Amino acid sequence: MPRSARWRLIDRDRILWERWPGECIIYNDLSGQTHLLNLSAAAALELLGAEPESAETLAEKLKVERAEIERLLQEFDQLGLIEPDE
């Protein structure tokens, strides 16, 4: 994954959220899939919904290891939640 690559939610308006303390569940109306997210993943997805982010900026904002963010972004990409911000 290129260092400066930025990502964004494919369509923020098509993601539905149910939030509880410590976790949340989202529904992606584009894929029809439902996903259980932990706190870090939910926070990352919310940031990506606000504006495009790179792995570097996400890691900084969320105070987690960059490698973990890169794994998360890969998973979000595979799930069809995010796309490169070109």
Next chain:
Amino acid sequence: MVLGVGPFQVRIHARIAALTGFLSRMYRDFPLHPPDGFADIRVRLYRPRSWRRYLQPQVCFERDGKRIFHPFPLSHAPPLFEWGLNWCIATRAHQYLMLHAAVLERGGRALILPATPGSGKSTLCAALMHRGWRLLSDEFGLVREDDRLDPLPRPIPLKNESIGVIRAFAPEAELGPEFPKTRKGTVAHVKPTEASVRRMGESAVPVWIVFPRYQRDARAVLEPVPASYAFLRLAYNAFNYEVLGAEGFRRVGRLVRRCRHFNFSYGHLEDAVEIFDSLAS
């Protein structure tokens, strides 16, 4: 005949003595509608015109003129009707979020018991129905747009040992004939109580979601579970969560937020009744 079954009107065309007898007994409290009136669901059970009419006779199930399922032995016409009607509802009634669950009511508040393998849902449901709970349904939690649950009382199918368990637990229960060697073993049906049928126009507010698990001789334990756990189990258990898409997600979410949710393990029906009585008090 057109039978009123919960929110549905079901036209049944059949000239099969075993089925006619079953319907007149198990559905005797249900309203009949004009035979030429509207019907939401139209089914026909018939004996095929083949050599099977005479040798190991069979019965077929049709909905709207189209045969559904492989033929059953003629003697299994009643369970075929019940399972066929379940299929008709599950594949069409998408105005509801349809949970695969038993639902009972007390004091206007509904208890949802999602079905999972090994849960003993039907046995538990039959037991509670004979201990002061109104049966909304043994099979379908019909969640409306306003989140209330619509009743769909039907005969409760019991399998194998459960038949004897309910006979002993509730001698007043009215059971239909036993059907051996069905695909689920021996099956017999418990007639819904007259009160459950009389009140089938009364919806209920969902208050409790309880995931039951039967384990022989186990102590009864009711344990709260996280909302996310309840959400995922309900969603994947529902007949039409995926069909409803975003609306299904929203309805499950509202249901989970509105209700208290528990896992429940039990080994004795009396213990289960006591636990649910205290839950409802």
